[in-house]
Amino acid sequence: MLNSQQQQFQKGVVQVTDNVFTAVGFHGANTSMIVGKDGVIIVDTLKGPQSAKEAFEALRVHSDKPVKAIIYTHSHGDHVGGASAFVGEEMPDIYGTENFGSAEGTTKAAGPVKQKRNVRQFGRKLSPMESTNRGVAPALTADHDGGNGFVPPTIQVPDDGLKTTIAGIKLEMHVAPGETDDAMFIWLPEGKVLFSGDNFYSSFPNLYAIRGTAYRDVRSWSESVAKMAEFRPSHLVPGHTMPILDAEAAVTALTDYSRAIRSVYDQTVRGINAGKGPDQIAHEVKLPADLRDKPYLIEFYGSVPHATRAIYSGLLGWFDGNPTTLNPLEPKIKAQKIAELAGGTQQLSQQMQTALDKKDYQWALELSDHVKWLDDGDLQLARKVKIAALRGLAAQEYNAPNRNYYLSYANELESGELSEIWF
Ligand SMILES: [Zn+2]
Numbered sequence: 190m191l192n193s194q195q196q197q198f199q200k201g202v203v204q205v206t207d208n209v210f211t212a213v214g215f216h217g218a219n220t221s222m223i224v225g226k227d228g229v230i231i232v233d234t235l236k237g238p239q240s241a242k243e244a245f246e247a248l249r250v251h252s253d254k255p256v257k258a259i260i261y262t263h264s265h266g267d268h269v270g271g272a273s274a275f276v277g278e279e280m281p282d283i284y285g286t287e288n289f290g291s292a293e294g295t296t297k298a299a300g301p302v303k304q305k306r307n308v309r310q311f312g313r314k315l316s317p318m319e320s321t322n323r324g325v326a327p328a329l330t331a332d333h334d335g336g337n338g339f340v341p342p343t344i345q346v347p348d349d350g351l352k353t354t355i356a357g358i359k360l361e362m363h364v365a366p367g368e369t370d371d372a373m374f375i376w377l378p379e380g381k382v383l384f385s386g387d388n389f390y391s392s393f394p395n396l397y398a399i400r401g402t403a404y405r406d407v408r409s410w411s412e413s414v415a416k417m418a419e420f421r422p423s424h425l426v427p428g429h430t431m432p433i434l435d436a437e438a439a440v441t442a443l444t445d446y447s448r449a450i451r452s453v454y455d456q457t458v459r460g461i462n463a464g465k466g467p468d469q470i471a472h473e474v475k476l477p478a479d480l481r482d483k484p485y486l487i488e489f490y491g492s493v494p495h496a497t498r499a500i501y502s503g504l505l506g507w508f509d510g511n512p513t514t515l516n517p518l519e520p521k522i523k524a525q526k527i528a529e530l531a532g533g534t535q536q537l538s539q540q541m542q543t544a545l546d547k548k549d550y551q552w553a554l555e556l557s558d559h560v561k562w563l564d565d566g567d568l569q570l571a572r573k574v575k576i577a578a579l580r581g582l583a584a585q586e587y588n589a590p591n592r593n594y595y596l597s598y599a600n601e602l603e604s605g606e607l608s609e610i611w612f
Contacts (some may be wrong), residue, residue, distance in 0.1 A: 190587040191321045194489050197391050197430040198327050202247045205424050205432050206380040208358075210251050215244035217326035218267040218429050221384060222248040223377065225356025228257035231281075232375055232384045233428065234272040237334035241271025257356045259340070260284040262386025262428055263372040264292050266336055267326075273338035282355075284362060285342030285371070292369035295403040307400040309601075312593030319596050324490030324589030325390045325429035346373060365413035366406055368395065372413070376420055381436070383422035388413050389446055391430035392490040393476075396450065397499030399590050404503035407496065411450035418443035442485050449480050453493055457500040466509035467501040488588050524562035534565045545574050545581075553578040576602050 200214030208224040216235040222245075223230040229252055235241040258281050261269050272283070296303065308314055311323050313332070320328035350363045350373075361376040367388035375384040388394070388410060396407050417425075418440055425439035426432045433439045453474055460470035471494035480486050501509075508514065518526070531537040541556035553574055560571035576599045583595040601607045 190487070191324070191489060191589060191592065194324065194392070194487075195322055195327075197325070198322070199431075200327075202250070203432050203434075204251075205426060205434065206382060209377070209380060209382050209424070209426070210248050211426050211432050212244035212248055213431060214327060215247070216240035216267065216271070216330050217323065218387075219426065219432075220244050220248075220271070221426055222252065223358055223360075223382075224252040224254065225257065225358040228254045228356035230355050230358060230360070231256055231259045231275045232426075233262055233268040233386070234259060234270070234275060234338065236267040236270040236330070236332065237336065238271050238274040238338035239334050240331055241274035241338060244271075245274055254356070255279060256281045258282045258284065260362065260375055260384075261289065261342060262374065262384060263369045264290045265369065265387065268386070268428065269339050270334075270336040271338045272340040276340065280343075282344050283340055283342045284344050284346055284351075286364055286373050287345045287347055288371045289342050289345070291371050292402075296401060299401060303401045306594075309594045309597035310398065310400040310590045312589075312597055314600065315593065315596055319600075321592070322589060323593070325392050363416065365416060367410035367413045368405060370406070374413070374417055376422075381421070381423035382426060383417055383420055383424070383439070384426045385414075385417055385428060385443075387428035389417065389425065389443060389485075390427040390490070391485040393486050393488045393493065394446070394450060395491040395590075396453070396496035397491075399495065399594060404499060407450060407454045407500055407503070411447050411454065414443055414447035414450065418447060442483075445480055445483055446485065449476055449483075449486050452477050452480075453496050454500055457497045458504070460497070461501060461505065464510065466511060466514075467498045468509075470497045470501060471495075490589060492588050492591065520558075521562040524559040524566075527559045528563055528566075534560070534563050537563075538567055538570060541571065541574050545578055548581060550578040550581040554582075572602055575599075 198214040203211045203213055205211055211219050211221040213219050218233060218235060220235050221232040255277050256275050259272055259275055312320055322328050346362045348364050352361045359378055362373050364373045365388060366372055372386050372388055374386055396405055422439045423436040424434055433442055456474040457470055474493055474497045528534045528537045531540055538560055541553055541560055544553035544556055557571040557575040560566040561568055579595040579599040583592045586592040
């Protein structure tokens with residue numbers, strides 16, 4: 190399934206309308222060129238100058254007019270780091286929202302561990318044999334120059350948006366918090382083209398990123414996508430994956446997407462108010478039946494259970510309401526008691542091995558995490574079981590971040606680079 194998603198970022202330039210072109214698959218995200226009377230406008234700039242330059246050369250086949258403006262849909266690195274490749278002799282105006290850059294600031298303190306988790310989520314160190322793709326982006330992108338071409342915005346788009354004319358092209362920028370608080374979408378009234386940024390792409394949205402991010406306001410995300418649908422675009426250009434070039438398909442996709450996000454949110458809230466904890470809610474919430482098979486809602490990138498957990502902690506914090514979890518046993522003590530319950534450390538190890546043999550991978554992982562704390566536990570065996578169980582889970586997984594994380598972590602365990610805290 191994940192391999193079939195590959196066609197969503199097949200490298201090439203897609204002609205969206207007479208004067209709008211989108212370069213897909215040159216890096217993780219898309220970059221687009223709008224051709225006006227005496228210049229062009231660029232929407233998003235990829236992650237670094239090298240891939241941006243390559244994409245720009247491919248776009249340049251359609252126009253060699255000077256770049257009058259660059260618009261950032263939001264501040265994530267894969268959309269802003271290649272800007273310098275589009276700057277010619279004259280400095281273009283660069284547009285971003287007023288709170289541009291706020292996205293990652295709140296969790297900066299945890300930078301070192303976020304970096305490790307980022308490498309795992311995107312499978313940056315996986316071998317070509319292990320890699321498929323990143324759900325909404327190809328694997329193995331050129332990242333050595335990431336961020337090197339970033340040019341800060343020179344014009345701030347206020348909260349109530351901006352309507353302007355650039356190079357004879359009428360366009361509107363609408364602030365639309367979602368994946369990030371600093372996101373906006375761009376609307377071309379004449380061609381009825383809508384650039385959604387990362388609030389829409391062809392996959393269930395990443396309402397939570399396992400690399401570790403601050404809470405993404407899920408309700409606002411749903412509302413922002415609903416607002417996009419109200420424009421009834423004829424052409425929808427996402428931040429990642431192929432443009433949708435049919436009016437009915439574009440409006441349906443946006444409407445479904447907004448409804449899917451809202452449904453996950455509402456079901457989670459109902460679960461919360463029924464007194465359920467995040468573990469139970471994560472297993473109960475499902476997409477509405479009529480949305481489950483929509484190709485743009487398959488969980489290639491985002492995950493419904495992860496989203497429910499994020500909503501839970503976003504609204505209530507870590508405590509699940511059950512007093513048992515106010516002060517749970519520390520992991521080592523708990524592991525000793527679990528071993529006792531199993532009849533001893535040996536028996537616990539055996540159960541762990543049996544779980545693996547039965548391909549009960551999640552249980553094998555959970556038991557290996559207990560064995561690793563035991564002074565008399567066979568740590569080597571526990572490590573081996575964990576590696577095998579992670580690879581077993583990965584083989585069944587079409588959610589790219591999960592799959593990448595399982596495989597990357599297994600490799601780190603195998604190479605011995607993980608410290609004892611991690612294992
Ligand atoms: Zn992106």
